[in-house]
Amino acid sequence: MTRSTNRSTSFDVAALAGVSQSAVSRAFTPGSSIAEETRKKVYEAARKLNYVPNSIASSLTTKRTNIVALIVGNMANPFYAHVLHAFSKKLQEQGRQVLIFTVDPGADSDEAILHVLKYQVDGVILTAAQLSTRMTSMCHDRGIPIVLFNRYIPGSDASGVRCDNAAGGRLIAEAFLAAGAQSFAMITGDPKGTTSKDRVRGFVERLQEAGIRRSDIVEVEGQSSYEGAFNAAMGLFRDKNRSRPDALFGINDIMAMGAIDALRYRLGLRVPEDLMVAGFDDIPEGRRAPYQLTTVRQPINQMIEATLSILHLDDPSHGIERGIDRPISGRLIWRNTIPVPPEYR
Amino acid sequence: MTRSTNRSTSFDVAALAGVSQSAVSRAFTPGSSIAEETRKKVYEAARKLNYVPNSIASSLTTKRTNIVALIVGNMANPFYAHVLHAFSKKLQEQGRQVLIFTVDPGADSDEAILHVLKYQVDGVILTAAQLSTRMTSMCHDRGIPIVLFNRYIPGSDASGVRCDNAAGGRLIAEAFLAAGAQSFAMITGDPKGTTSKDRVRGFVERLQEAGIRRSDIVEVEGQSSYEGAFNAAMGLFRDKNRSRPDALFGINDIMAMGAIDALRYRLGLRVPEDLMVAGFDDIPEGRRAPYQLTTVRQPINQMIEATLSILHLDDPSHGIERGIDRPISGRLIWRNTIPVPPEYR
DNA sequence: GTGAACAATGCATGCGTATTCATCATGTGC
DNA sequence: GCACATGATGAATACGCATGCATTGTTCAC
Structure with missing residues (x-):
């Protein structure tokens, strides 16, 4: 039996609900102009068809993926495992997805960044890994903010958050x-x-x-x-x-x-x-x-807050904050x- | 300064290289029919424009994202941190991306699966987390294979790999x-x-x-x-x-x-x-x-091999293997x- | 009762790429 | 030298959704 693809689209749902495809799209877009009754009809039809909106397709028009890349350079240190866990939880709560890359300790993260760029992530968090200025500008040029976690690169355009x-x-x-x-x-x-x-x-x-x-x-x-x-x-x-x-x-x-x-x-x-x-x-x-x-x-929690605030994920029109170095005191x-x-x- | 999006497209590259957009696409698609000379021209133009193919867009037509979801239910156990690391390395080597979800121990993974479905991942690996039969069939219905790692659910459609x-x-x-x-x-x-x-x-x-x-x-x-x-x-x-x-x-x-x-x-x-x-x-x-x-x-390594082999990521036309329970002996x-x-x- | 403001809806289009199809050039075997 | 296979190329289209625009129906103030 071949891997058949039964994925129904917004058109299928629209047909079943007797509305236009636009209505389906709006039904799943918070804050858009749609009657409560219509929304219900759409949800009902969607449920019947097991419809799930295709985020990939929507990213194409919105130019936002809701994906954040997390590049981890030293998974062998439990500290970074905890950091990964904390970021993942926090971002999930915000409805964002985490694309993860592990990099060998000491290796640079250029290749990972390249993949990240292909996937049009909304932001990059880099932890315990090297970053070339070339990659920094590659990201910045295409409007992808990048924050170094627990690291900074003097004179670099990349912002960082770290413990003092x-x-x-x-x-x-x-x-x-x-x-x-x-x-x-x-x-x-x-x-x-x-x-x-x-x-x-x-x-x-x-x-x-x-x-x-x-x-x-x-x-x-x-x-x-x-x-x-x-x-x-x-x-x-x-x-x-x-x-x-x-x-x-x-x-x-x-x-x-x-x-x-x-x-x-x-x-x-x-x-x-x-x-x-x-x-x-x-x-x-x-x-x-x-x-x-x-x-x-x-x-950690303060550092994560700071990282996310510099990323400005909620406000894509906000300019990228460059060259920030935000030290936070430990005790x-x-x-x-x-x-x-x-x-x- | 606003977050300007300087992302150049395959059309930009095509224009600069003096070829068609198709040629650009082919230049970046291994195994497609294109003259070596043309490919070089395209690469040259792409380099000048800092062009990086948009995987999101390409996924729309190919129906493959090269993303695998990893749902981890107990990050506090270092065993699963190691498993995560190992999967991540292995999948990266294959040029695939890992979308990660952490789930509280004991909690079910339905919500995570739902997100996963939205992102049209090519496969799901579930580790130390619960899985409802409804979500199993949601995945299977849309041709997304799912494998439980170190767990099985008797009588379920979901396949699993585990230690004996x-x-x-x-x-x-x-x-x-x-x-x-x-x-x-x-x-x-x-x-x-x-x-x-x-x-x-x-x-x-x-x-x-x-x-x-x-x-x-x-x-x-x-x-x-x-x-x-x-x-x-x-x-x-x-x-x-x-x-x-x-x-x-x-x-x-x-x-x-x-x-x-x-x-x-x-x-x-x-x-x-x-x-x-x-x-x-x-x-x-x-x-x-x-x-x-x-x-x-x-x-672990054998278990990972087995997991990936059941997923058949390389061969999307392969049917989904259901209900497999593959125990591997430990020593x-x-x-x-x-x-x-x-x-x- | 009338005009304006507004909410709800559909149509049409665009996002960036892969792929099909047709075309053309080139090479092959005889 | 000819029929044919082969490789390279471009034009056009599809992928699934969001959104600008136009249209319609409704409400509100006066």
């Missing part, structure tokens, strides 16, 4: 200092993105303001994943001659978790007794019993990987 | 028995799906074959999440009078992990010394140092939450 990562880095530094740490290590991630670099910058700046020498701050780069940080931590502490730092900043929660497990299960160290650790993001996984991770919470969440100093109790 | 959950449950039972367990507990999940029930059935069946009495098998239902299992475990062991089982089967890995953390961090029990635990799925998170979870591996992965008996070493 530098300020967050400072919060971590302060927490360590308050807990009495004197020598420090960082496990950093993707060097291409601004996220990791900003966190490092704020962290180091604040430490130096407190009189810590740069030589007392060790930095190791790991792949931006649990395993990457696990291995980086092993490398960091394998050298027995080097004196061990008091405090370790994992540049995000999943990496902090990887580092903690390496410390505890491979190196026999206690956290926080032997070494305090902090992360960044506040993913739900970090709250669990084995970790109880002290971290900076990214205000420190005390848990158990840094001993809580009396003044923070 | 009952057989997997038996494997777990055998592992516990081989390790010498004599009394058992299960923390089960969503009672609406077949997945949890099948695992339980296989597990119990095998135990009873080994002479275990039903009264020595306790069953607690938890919400299908880390937290749900954490709480269920607390409830299970709070009753001090009840004798403690030797072995606990968490119906999937994330729940097993929640249970383990409750046991270790709240109840002061050691795993596996005081109590052995097994999960199901083999998510990467379960391999990590704190858990080292013994589990049954779901053959037991020994790690450290069950003491490995000598015969399995």
Whole structure:
């Protein structure tokens, strides 16, 4: 049996309801001029025929697809899985569809953008992925707004929303200092993105303001994943001659978790007794019993709000907002990987 | 500045290249009859105009969108995040787009399906979500194939691919028995799906074959999440009078992990010394140092292959395969939450 | 009671592309 | 050199819906 296509069209419905095709279209278009009675007749006929309006066809005339593209660059980090979930929920509530693209960490998103353009999406949200200026202008030229989530590209036309990562880095530094740490290590991630670099910058700046020498701050780069940080931590502490730092900043929660497990299960160290650790993001996984991770919470909901407001999906005639960089402050969440100093109790 | 739409069409390209619109269309359609020279001219013109074919428009005539819908019912379980990622990668490689819908756990997917139908997707993959027979026939009527992933609905027209959950449950039972367990507990999940029930059935069946009495098998239902299992475990062991089982089967890995953390961090029990635990799925998170979870591996890649093969995306004229239930065997992965008996070493 | 404003409706057209059909040029085998 | 197959091309049309425009019927104010 062949895959027969029984899709009825607005003409079929119109015929059955005894109205014109225009009436059918209007019946399904909120706010258009149609009598309640007519609408009922149309709905009745539509129900009988299992009619569902063809959004593809309507997009052709309205030039709006109600599709938003979400490009995710690091699905292995649960933070981005949560972000994806949150965006998806939010956009669904608004009656929009989400076209998803996954991109390998570190890879650029040009190919994904190209597909996105073909599908005439109403907007693009880009998360943890690289973006070339060529693609930015390709999008902007055709009136497709694009917002970087948790990332910005200095000097670029693309707008971005992010946590104030530098300020967050400072919060971590302060927490360590308050807990009495004197020598420090960082496990950093993707060097291409601004996220990791900003966190490092704020962290180091604040430490130096407190009189810590740069030589007392060790930095190791790991792949931006649990395993990457696990291995980086092993490398960091394998050298027995080097004196061990008091405090370790994992540049995000999943990496902090990887580092903690390496410390505890491979190196026999206690956290926080032997070494305090902090992360960044506040993913739900970090709250669990084995970790109880002290971290900076990214205000995801605010960031999503901001992203959508810059996209102006409701108002296509609004110009594209270019070059915006909107940092939003996160706050420190005390848990158990840094001993809580009396003044923070 | 208003959001100007500079999108050039195949006519613009045709004019610049000095050919007809048909030629442009053919230039971008693999396998169509066009001279290499003409194609080059077209590409050249297209490049100059930043032309990108409008897939929406082309879908209107071809009746194919190259979009596949993925409906995910439980994003909180990392297993499904991994599944989503794997499908997305695979479909992208094939040049298809993924439209994603997230549905609350336990909720039915009717609304999502309705949206999917509007967008004329080429196929639907449904994961951890309910599906009404009405929606199944809505899809089938219009020639849209639909496959349930890791779920089946007995007597339904919808096809499904899944792990052989009952057989997997038996494997777990055998592992516990081989390790010498004599009394058992299960923390089960969503009672609406077949997945949890099948695992339980296989597990119990095998135990009873080994002479275990039903009264020595306790069953607690938890919400299908880390937290749900954490709480269920607390409830299970709070009753001090009840004798403690030797072995606990968490119906999937994330729940097993929640249970383990409750046991270790709240109840002061050691795993596996005081109590052995097994999960199901083999998510990467379960391999990590704190858990080292013994589990049954779901053959995700095979399952994805099977799903796509049933969908017949490459051959739209192929009839829809109805009512298929394709179980694929998983295998037991020994790690450290069950003491490995000598015969399995 | 009259003209104007307005709501409801249908007709016709356009959105950007794929595809059918007819035409023409070119090459093939004999 | 001829009949024929083959490949390349353009004109025209269809895909399913939204919308501008014209028309009709209705209500309202005066």
